[in-house]
Amino acid sequence: MLMCSRFLDYRTKCRASTPTIFASFFFSLFLTSSAACFNGNCQVLEACTAATDCGPGLYCGNCPALGRTRPVCTRGQATIVTSLVNGLPFNKYSWIMTHNSFSIVDAPPLPGGVQRLTFYNQEDTVTNQLRNGVRGLMLDMYDFENDIWLCHSFRGQCFNFTAFQPAINTLREVEAFLTQNPTEIVTIVIEDYVRTPKGLTNLFTNAGLDKYWFPVSDMPKKGEDWPTVTEMVQANHRLLVFTSDASKEAEEGIAYQWSYMVENESGDPGVQGGSCPHRKESKLLNSRSASLFLQNYFPTDPVEADSCKEHSAPLADMVNTCYKAAGNVLPNFIAVNFYMRSDGGGVFDIVDKINGHSLCGCNTVSACQEGAPFGSCKNIAVPDTTPVTNTTGSFTGYVQFSRSASPVHSPNCWLFLAFYLRLITILLQL
Numbered sequence: 001m002l003m004c005s006r007f008l009d010y011r012t013k014c015r016a017s018t019p020t021i022f023a024s025f026f027f028s029l030f031l032t033s034s035a036a037c038f039n040g041n042c043q044v045l046e047a048c049t050a051a052t053d054c055g056p057g058l059y060c061g062n063c064p065a066l067g068r069t070r071p072v073c074t075r076g077q078a079t080i081v082t083s084l085v086n087g088l089p090f091n092k093y094s095w096i097m098t099h100n101s102f103s104i105v106d107a108p109p110l111p112g113g114v115q116r117l118t119f120y121n122q123e124d125t126v127t128n129q130l131r132n133g134v135r136g137l138m139l140d141m142y143d144f145e146n147d148i149w150l151c152h153s154f155r156g157q158c159f160n161f162t163a164f165q166p167a168i169n170t171l172r173e174v175e176a177f178l179t180q181n182p183t184e185i186v187t188i189v190i191e192d193y194v195r196t197p198k199g200l201t202n203l204f205t206n207a208g209l210d211k212y213w214f215p216v217s218d219m220p221k222k223g224e225d226w227p228t229v230t231e232m233v234q235a236n237h238r239l240l241v242f243t244s245d246a247s248k249e250a251e252e253g254i255a256y257q258w259s260y261m262v263e264n265e266s267g268d269p270g271v272q273g274g275s276c277p278h279r280k281e282s283k284l285l286n287s288r289s290a291s292l293f294l295q296n297y298f299p300t301d302p303v304e305a306d307s308c309k310e311h312s313a314p315l316a317d318m319v320n321t322c323y324k325a326a327g328n329v330l331p332n333f334i335a336v337n338f339y340m341r342s343d344g345g346g347v348f349d350i351v352d353k354i355n356g357h358s359l360c361g362c363n364t365v366s367a368c369q370e371g372a373p374f375g376s377c378k379n380i381a382v383p384d385t386t387p388v389t390n391t392t393g394s395f396t397g398y399v400q401f402s403r404s405a406s407p408v409h410s411p412n413c414w415l416f417l418a419f420y421l422r423l424i425t426i427l428l429q430l
Helices: 023-036 126-131 167-180 199-206 228-236 247-252 304-310 312-324 346-359 413-429
Strands: 059-061 068-075 095-098 136-144 149-154 159-165 185-191 239-243 261-263 292-296 332-337
Touching: 023 228, 059 304, 068 346, 095 185, 095 199, 095 346, 126 167, 126 413, 136 159, 136 167, 136 332, 149 199, 159 167, 167 199, 199 247, 228 332, 261 332, 304 312, 312 346, 332 346
Parallel strands: 095 136, 095 332, 136 185, 185 239, 261 292, 292 332
Antiparallel strands: 059 068, 136 149, 149 159
8 A cells, every 4th residue: 555645755956055155156056057947947945037047838937826936847737647557447646727717817808897806716727727737627607698607606696797708718728628638638617607508508509519528317326436547538528517506407418516526525625634525515525425525725815925825735735634634545636726836746746656656656756667567666766856758649738927937916995995895785776
């Protein structure tokens, strides 16, 4: 049996600089180091001044929340795991999922000059999330403006100042990605407030996604293994869609989420160390009647400035905690805010380690050897902080923030105050 503390041993490679009076000596070392690391040659945790200093899949960022203000090359792109280990059941793999994938900083303005007053969870477009290796999207869908919109809400109601955009816009991004990347599989989890009859069915059909739909009839009902990723690609069943509305499975053929996966509590209970409670709608985490495990890891109030700290050692610790709570089962999805923010490796390294242990018995997936017996690993140090770029497959991703990756931002307290005052005003008028 694998030791839980071992498979997610999270050791930082950053070292504090030592004060010295030999300034000229260390200055010369700095020049030597700088000369050896520039123009795309810098690797994870090496100092940088611009994104162009860093290698593929990296950006130049820092983590002031941990007291690390000096920019270093930071992972912003996932390993395309199926390029290393293919042909296993879908439920053996782990993927990055973005919480409120649609809630994007610098999202398109609302029509009519309405000012959006709400919180944000991500920093780049859904297209770019997918290009960077995200394979799970959490989308909140509502009836709004005679259409189906992506929106934050209060008590299940979308307001014009908490809305983002019609859902079909984001789903068309997913369709374009699946069309351009014929070996990739995407999972969508819908927080479902749509009451229009056949609303979701028509939405996905109009977005051109029905041709990729994984049918409910083929989903394992009693915790069995899923088809292999190879079989799913061959059948073109490359889109998994789950809804929070149980009635939609019979009415529209959309899988009811908690019949097929277990899930821990979201928000603050999902990030508090030492326990991993299950969500009330979910079976117990150690239930074996569902073969997928979604681990939520995001605080109730999203703060960009804190996310790099959250995605370091605390995330590794919580994965270990939930692994034990689930009866020694690793998550298939890890849902996070601001997925690219970390102190170096972040959720990308965590998922690499999970996939390594699940798929080939190695410390990280990049140590797996195709066709080798389970546990036969390349000699790669732990943690492996160099992203694996798939140069032979169809995936070509890149790191992109909607704005500079270097600054970090906290929510504006006046924004939240304005939001709640506006909300109270509306509720009093109901």
